[in-house]
Amino acid sequence: MLHSCPIPSSSHSTARARLSKIEPFVLDGYSTVETPEGVELKLRAAGPVARALAWTIDLLIRGVLYLFLGVLPAVLGKAGLGLWLISIFLGEWFYPALFEVYADGRTPGKRALGIRAVKDDGTPIDWPTAMIRNLLRAVDFLPFLYGFGLCAMLLRQDFKRLGDLAAGSRVIYADEGPTLPVVPRAPGRAPLQPLELDEQWAVTEFAARSEKLSAERAEELADLARSVTGCTGAAGVSRLIEMANWLLGYR
Amino acid sequence: MNQQDFERQHEESWESLAHMLEMLESGRAKRRNIALFSLPDLGEFPTLYRQVCHDLALARDRRYTPYLIDKLDRLVSRGHQHLYTARTHATARILDFVGGGFPALVRSQAGLFGVAFALLYLPGLLLAIAIHFAPEMVYTMLDPRQVASFQAMYQPGSTAIGPARDSQTNFMMFGVYVRHNIGIGFQTFAGGLLLGLGTLFYLVFNSLFMGAVAGYLSHLGYGSTFYPFAIGHGAFELNAIVLSGVAGFRMGLALLAPGRLGRLQALKEAARISIRLVYGVVGMFLIAALIEAFWSSSGTVPPDVKYTVGAGLWMLVAAYFLLLGRNRAP
Numbered sequence: 001m002l003h004s005c006p007i008p009s010s011s012h013s014t015a016r017a018r019l020s021k022i023e024p025f026v027l028d029g030y031s032t033v034e035t036p037e038g039v040e041l042k043l044r045a046a047g048p049v050a051r052a053l054a055w056t057i058d059l060l061i062r063g064v065l066y067l068f069l070g071v072l073p074a075v076l077g078k079a080g081l082g083l084w085l086i087s088i089f090l091g092e093w094f095y096p097a098l099f100e101v102y103a104d105g106r107t108p109g110k111r112a113l114g115i116r117a118v119k120d121d122g123t124p125i126d127w128p129t130a131m132i133r134n135l136l137r138a139v140d141f142l143p144f145l146y147g148f149g150l151c152a153m154l155l156r157q158d159f160k161r162l163g164d165l166a167a168g169s170r171v172i173y174a175d176e177g178p179t180l181p182v183v184p185r186a187p188g189r190a191p192l193q194p195l196e197l198d199e200q201w202a203v204t205e206f207a208a209r210s211e212k213l214s215a216e217r218a219e220e221l222a223d224l225a226r227s228v229t230g231c232t233g234a235a236g237v238s239r240l241i242e243m244a245n246w247l248l249g250y251r
Numbered sequence: 252m253n254q255q256d257f258e259r260q261h262e263e264s265w266e267s268l269a270h271m272l273e274m275l276e277s278g279r280a281k282r283r284n285i286a287l288f289s290l291p292d293l294g295e296f297p298t299l300y301r302q303v304c305h306d307l308a309l310a311r312d313r314r315y316t317p318y319l320i321d322k323l324d325r326l327v328s329r330g331h332q333h334l335y336t337a338r339t340h341a342t343a344r345i346l347d348f349v350g351g352g353f354p355a356l357v358r359s360q361a362g363l364f365g366v367a368f369a370l371l372y373l374p375g376l377l378l379a380i381a382i383h384f385a386p387e388m389v390y391t392m393l394d395p396r397q398v399a400s401f402q403a404m405y406q407p408g409s410t411a412i413g414p415a416r417d418s419q420t421n422f423m424m425f426g427v428y429v430r431h432n433i434g435i436g437f438q439t440f441a442g443g444l445l446l447g448l449g450t451l452f453y454l455v456f457n458s459l460f461m462g463a464v465a466g467y468l469s470h471l472g473y474g475s476t477f478y479p480f481a482i483g484h485g486a487f488e489l490n491a492i493v494l495s496g497v498a499g500f501r502m503g504l505a506l507l508a509p510g511r512l513g514r515l516q517a518l519k520e521a522a523r524i525s526i527r528l529v530y531g532v533v534g535m536f537l538i539a540a541l542i543e544a545f546w547s548s549s550g551t552v553p554p555d556v557k558y559t560v561g562a563g564l565w566m567l568v569a570a571y572f573l574l575l576g577r578n579r580a581p
Contacts, residue, residue, distance in 0.1 A: 037304035041328050078419040082426030089430040093437060104332070122328075123335040132522045135529065138441035139449065162444055165515060166502065166522040180318045201314040208316060248316065249255025 031158055033122045041122050044173040045159045046115040048150055051171055055146075057109030062091050096137075097130040106174065116174040129167045136163035183207045188246030189239065192230050199228075200247050207244030210237060254315045261306050265326060268299045272329045300330040351576025353531040356524070358572065360497050363504070367496030370454040371489065375462025382466030392463035401464055405473045405480070425544035432488060433536045439495035440529050447503020454496045479554040482561030483547045486568045487539035491532045498525035498532065 029047070032040040069087050072080035099107040105116035105125050117125050117133070140149030140161045149161035158170055183204055195203065203225070210218050215234070222229065222236035229239035252260075271293055307323040357364060382388045389398055435457065442449015468477045505521035506514055542564070547557070 035304065035327070035331055037301055037327075039304045039307050039327055041331060042324065078423040082423040085423075085426030085430045089426075089433065093433075121335075122331060124332055128523060128526050131529065132526045135437050135526075136441050136444055136522075138438055139444045142445075166444060166518050168519045180321045182318050183316060197314050204316050208318060247253070249253030 029157070029159075033120070035122075043118070043122055043170070045157070046113075046171045046173055047159050048153050050113045050115055050173075051153075051159075052146070054107065054109035054113040054115060057112050058096065058107050059109075061108055062095060065091065093135065097127075097134045100125045100130045100134075101127055104174075110171070110174075114174055115171055117169055117171050120168045120170060122172075125169060129169050132167035133163040133169050136166055139163070181208045181212060183244045183248060184211060184241055185250070186238070186242045186245050188249075188251040189242035190246050190251075191228050191243050193228065195228065195247075203228075203240055204244045204247055207241045210241060252313075254313075254319065257306075257310070257313075257315065258319065261302075264299055264302055265306070265323070267295075268303050268326055268330065271296050271299070272326070272333070275333045276329070296330075297334060300327070300334055303327055303330065348527070348530065349534070351579055353527075353576070354572045354574070355576035355579050356527055357494065357497070357531070360501065360524075360528070363497045363500045364493065367450075367454060367493045367500060370451065371458050371493050371496065373458070374455050375458035375460075375465070378459050378462035379466030379469070382463060383470050386467060386470045389463050389467040392459050393467075398467065401468065402471065402473075405468050405476045407473065407476050421544045421548065424548065425540050428540035428543050429537065432491075432540060433533060436491055436495040436532050436536055437529070439492060440498045440525065440532070443499025443502035443525070444506075445503070446506050447500050450496050450499030450503060453499075454492070457492060475554060479557035479561070480547050483557060483564055484539040484543035486561065486564040487535045487542065490568055491535035491539060494528055494532045494535070498528040501525045501528070 029045050031043050031045065033043060034040050066084075066088055069084055072084045072087075074080070076083065096107050099110075100117050103111075105118050110116055117130075119125060119129055137149075140146055140152070140163055142148050146161070149163075152162050152165065153159045160170055164170055184207065191203075206221060206225075213221070215237075218237045219233050222240050223232050225240060226232050226236060229236045229243070231239050274293070275296075303323060303326050307320070307327050310320050310323055378388070378392070393401070435453065439450055439453040439457075442451075442453055465477065465481075468474060501521045502518060502525055505517040509517035512520070546552075546560075
C-alpha cells in the first residue's frame with residue numbers, strides 16, 4: 001500500500017459517483033411519529049422477548065407480594081382473607097395500569113428491561129389507554145400464555161399485541177442507547193474541491209467512526225475518496241479527519 | 252452556517268432545557284402537585300422546547316453530524332413526554348360521570364343494550380322454566396357436586412346465609428364477590444375483541460348457569476331462601492354484566508362493521524367508548540358486592556322486607572339509567 005500524496009488524477013468523477021451513492025440506512029423496528037412542532041421522533045419498538053421477560057419479573061413481584069399479604073388471613077381471620085382476595089384482584093387487573101399511568105409507562109419489570117409503554121404518538125399513557133390495554137390482556141392471554149398476543153406481535157413491525165391495537169399504545173425502548181461517536185479533533189483542512197451536502201455528510205460520518213474501524217478498513221474506505229484527499233493509506237484517513245474538522249467549522 | 256457556529260450559538264438554550272428536564276424527571280413538580288408551568292423556573296419550558304425542536308429540524312436539514320442530531324433528538328423526545336402529558340381533574344370528572352355521563356352513555360348504546368339484555372336474561376329464563384318441570388336438566392349445566400353445594404347453601408335454615416353469619420364472614424364474602432364478579436365483567440368486555448364472540452359466550456354461559464341454579468332451587472321449593480337473597484344485589488350485578496356485554500359488543504361491532512373507518516381506527520374509537528362503560532360497570536359491581544355481602548345474606552331481615560327493598564333497588568337502577576344526564580351528549 002502506497003502512503004503518499006500524489007496530485008489527484010482523472011479518476012475523481014468515479015469517486016464522486018461512489019460517494020454520492022451512500023444513502024441513510026433504514027433499520028427495522030424503528031418507527032417515527034411527528035410532533036405538533038413538525039419534528040419527527042424515533043421510537044424503537046420492544047419485541048416479544050423483552051416484553052415477556054418484563055412480564056415474568058412483574059409476575060414474580062406480584063407473587064411475592066401476595067405471599068407477604070398472606071399474613072392478613074393469619075392475623076385478621078376471615079376478614080383478612082377478604083382483604084387478601086381484594087388485593088389479589090387489584091394486583092391481577094390494575095397493577096400494570098397503575099404503574100403505566102404513574103411511573104412513566106414502566107412497571108418494575110419494564111423498568112428492569114429498559115422498556116416503557118407509550119401512546120401511539122409517543123406521549124405518556126393516560127388512564128383510558130392503560131385500562132384498555134390491560135383489561136384486554138385477558139384476550140391476548142388466550143388460548144394460553146399470550147398465544148394471541150404473540151401472534152399479533154409477530155405479524156406486525158411495531159410488535160403490538162391486541163390490547164395495544166385497541167388502546168392505541170405501544171411498547172418502546174426507553175433507554176436512549178449508546179451515544180454516537182464524535183469527530184476526533186484535528187487542525188482543519190479544506191477539501192481539494194468543493195463537496196456536495198451528501199459528500200460532506202459522508203466525510204464527517206467517516207471521521208466520527210474512524211476510531212472504531214480497524215486501521216486497514218479505515219484506509220480501505222479512505223482510499224475510495226482519494227480524489228478528494230489526494231492521498232491513499234493512513235495519510236488519506238488523517239486527511240479526511242482534518243477535512244471533517246474543517247467542514248464542522250474548525251478552520 | 253457551519254456546525255461549530257451553530258452549536259456555539261444555541262448551546263446555552265440546549266443546556267437550560269436539559270436542566271429543566273432533569274428537574275421535571277426528578278418528579279419535583281409532580282410530587283408537589285403544583286401546576287407544571289407555574290413554577291417560576293419552568294415558565295420558559297414550552298418556548299425553549301419549541302426552540303430546540305426548531306434547532307433539530309435545522310440540524311437535520313443541514314446534515315450536521317449524527318452526534319449532534321442525536322443529542323437534540325434526545326432533548327426533544329424527553330421534552331415531548333412532559334409537554335404533552337395529560338393532566339386530569341380526576342375527582343370532578345368522576346362526579347360528572349356518575350351524575351349523568353354514565354347513564355347518557357348507556358342510553359346512546361340502546362340497541363346493543365337490548366341485545367345484551369336479551370342474551371343475559373332470556374336463555375337463563377327458558378332453562379329455569381325447563382328445569383322447574385324437568386329437574387334432571389340441571390346436569391346439563393352443573394356437575395353433581397355443584398348441585399349438592401347449591402342445594403346445601405340455600406336449604407331453608409342453612410347456616411351459610413343464616414343469622415349465624417358474622418361480620419368477619421361477610422367481609423370475606425365481599426372479597427370473594429369483588430374478585431369473582433368483576434373478573435366476569437372484565438372477561439365479558441375483553442371477549443368483544445374476538446369479533447364479539449367471547450362476549451356472546453360469557454353472556455349466554457352466565458345466563459344458563461344462573462338459570463340452572465334458579466330453576467333447580469325453585470323446583471326444590473327453596474325459592475323462599477334463594478329469591479330474597481338474590482333480588483337485592485341482582486339489580487346491580489346482573490345489569491352490570493349486561494353493560495359489560497354492551498362494552499364488549501361495541502368493540503366486536505367495530506371490527507365486524509367498521510362503517511366508513513378502517514377496522515383498526517374503528518376499534519380504537521369503540522374501545523374509548525367501551526372503557527367508559529367498564530368504569531361504570533366496576534362501580535356497579537362494587538355496589539352489588541357490598542349489598543350481597545352485608546344485606547342479601549343477612550338472616551335477620553324477613554323476606555318481605557328483602558323483596559320490598561329489592562324491588563326498590565331495581566327501580567332505582569332503572570330510574571338512574573332512564574332519567575339522569577338527559578341534558579347532555581353521551
